[in-house]
Amino acid sequence: MIVEDEFIIAMDLKVMVELLGWQVLGPVARVADALRLLEEERPTVALLDVNLGHQLVTPVAEALRSRGVPFAVASAYDKPELVGGVILAGVPNVGKPTSERSLLRVLETLSMS
Amino acid sequence: MDLEDLYRMLRTGHVQAQGIVDTVPDPMLVLDSALTVQSANRAFFRTFAVERYDTIGQHLYDLGNGQWDIPELRHLLGEVIPKSSAVIDYKVTHDFPKIGQKVMLLTARTVFNPDNVSHLMLLSIVDITEKSRKEAEFEAVFGELRHRLKNVLGLVRALANQTKAEGISGEEYRKVFLGRLHAVADANDLAFSDHxxxxxxxxxxxxxxxxxxxxxxxxxxxxxxxxxxxxxxxxxxxxxxxxxxxxxxxxxxxxxxxxxxxxxxxxxxxxxxxxxxxxxxxxxxxxxxxxxxxxxxxxxxxxxxxxxxxxxxxxxxxxxxxxxxxxxxxxxxxx
Incomplete structure (x- = not known):
């Protein structure tokens, strides 16, 4: 599952993840849309942008944690937990701009955990 | 006049100590070996909002209802100073009941009197509260700027990746990409315009x-x-x-x-x-x-x-x- 509010980046992440052989749930731009998706399906891993315009992704991270779905952030913040709360502490960050290599490494690590 | 000059002058005993102490622009205390305040300058009274008669002759840790009884200061004066005659720019942050939180740089120096075994201690206190607040503000603004810059780079990366390259020449690709980049740059200008x-x-x-x-x-x-x-x-x-x-x-x-x-x-x-x-x-x-x-x-x-x-x-x-x-x-x- 991909949660990212900037449409060009969302499109790009989707294409990158698909090229790496994954099937993408979303992308979605808002917390409510992400939570609705989670009611219907259970992704293997999730990739989250921290700052969704006027919202923080924190409730989505909490929903994923309670469902046991591993997740990574794609954030320009060095310490996303300072912005999105303690739920994001220690979560892998594929960075922004996101490179294919770091995306692949993080997705593989998460899906094996 | 810095602490070094003052130290030299006090040693040679050429001038009245109080006059010198008052010329120092930053707060300063002269303490005896028992840490009783012998002298304090105007900057000290002004910065810490205290009166002369409440200060002189008092023990340092009793000043202003014990507001100088700071663990770091005790450590500095009790442990560090006796072993190393001078300490420069030791940073202490402390909440004063009346004037609020202060961030200070302490510099201490022991002055031995050659005539007898007693010694004095000069303690200068540079108030960097305002400066560190500005530094923290700058850090926050700078962090936000760095974050925005990374976001813009992320956007440019996505734009480059999402502009079709298959079956067209490099020149064509460049033209399409730069056109889109200009549209994004214009949008960015408008979004952050203050007019x-x-x-x-x-x-x-x-x-x-x-x-x-x-x-x-x-x-x-x-x-x-x-x-x-x-x-x-x-x-x-x-x-x-x-x-x-x-x-x-x-x-x-x-x-x-x-x-x-x-x-x-x-x-x-x-x-x-x-x-x-x-x-x-x-x-x-x-x-x-x-x-x-x-x-x-x-x-x-x-x-x-x-x-x-x-x-x-x-x-x-x-x-x-x-x-x-x-x-x-x-x-x-x-x-």
Whole structure:
């Protein structure tokens, strides 16, 4: 599952993840849309942008944690937990701009955990 | 006059100590070996809002109801100083009951009296509270700037990756990519403009300007004032850029007599809707393209994804007509 509010980046992440052989749930731009998706399906891993315009992704991270779905952030913040709360502490960050290599490494690590 | 000079003068005993102590611009205390205040300067009284008679002759840790009984200071004076005669710029942060939190740099130096075994201690206190507050503010602003810069780079990366490279030359790719990059840069300018240029009219004028080859080729009809938020600016700017690019390639702007008319209205209600129309005429006859190009996908995604809007494109014989409907509920309220 991909949660990212900037449409060009969302499109790009989707294409990158698909090229790496994954099937993408979303992308979605808002917390409510992400939570609705989670009611219907259970992704293997999730990739989250921290700052969704006027919202923080924190409730989505909490929903994923309670469902046991591993997740990574794609954030320009060095310490996303300072912005999105303690739920994001220690979560892998594929960075922004996101490179294919770091995306692949993080997705593989998460899906094996 | 710095501490070093003062130290030298006190040692040689040429001048009145109090006079010297008062010339030092930063707060300063002269303590005896038992840490009783022998002397203090005006800067000390002013900075820490205390009186002379409450200070002189008092033990340092008893001053102002024990407000100088600071663990770090005890450590400095009790443990560090006896072993190393001087300590420079030792940073201490402390909450004073009356004047609030102060960040201070302490410099201490022991002065031995050659005549007997007693010694004095000079303690200078530089108040860097304001300076460290400014530094913290700067750090925050700088961090935000760094974050924005990374976001913009992320966007540029995505734009480069999402611009089709297959089956076209490097020059063509560059042209398309740079066109989009300019649209994003313009949107960025408008979104962070402090001249109130965040309105729809300014955006339409700016986005279409590069394509306005002659007067009256692109006509912007007057419409109601609409204030936009940054992601609406970004999406609409790219949308207009893609529509104009296609018009130059295949549509009305590819013919000398072709024109584009752009107009908008706002449908009021509980959920106000912005209805933007793009009408081409006078160009070559158009038909629905066999396949939807990446530009069209970008347009649809730009409007649908985070604006929750719709784009409808009608390929009429006289020219393309595009109707864009975007819910304005967020933008209508100041945020």
């Amino acid at each position: 109130g240029e965040d309105g729809l009219e300014a955006l339409v004028a700016r986005a279409t300007k590069p394509f306005q080859t002659a007067p009256e080729t692109i006509v912007i009809e007057p419409g109601p004032a609409v204030t936009l938020v940054s992601k609406e600016i970004m999406s609409l700017s790219l949308l207009l850029h893609e529509l104009a690019t296609n018009a130059v390639k295949y549509g009305a702007l590819s013919a000398p007599a072709g024109t584009v008319r752009i107009g908008w209205e706002v449908e009021q209600g509980d959920h106000p809707l912005l209805k933007l129309s793009w009408r081409e005429s006078g160009g070559p006859p158009v038909g629905k393209p066999a396949s939807t190009g990446y530009g069209t996908q970008l347009i649809k995604f730009a409007i649908a994804y985070n604006l929750g809007g719709q784009v409808e494109q009608n390929y009429r014989a006289e020219g393309l007509e595009a109707e864009i409907v975007v819910p304005l509920e967020r933008a209508a309220r100041p945020d």
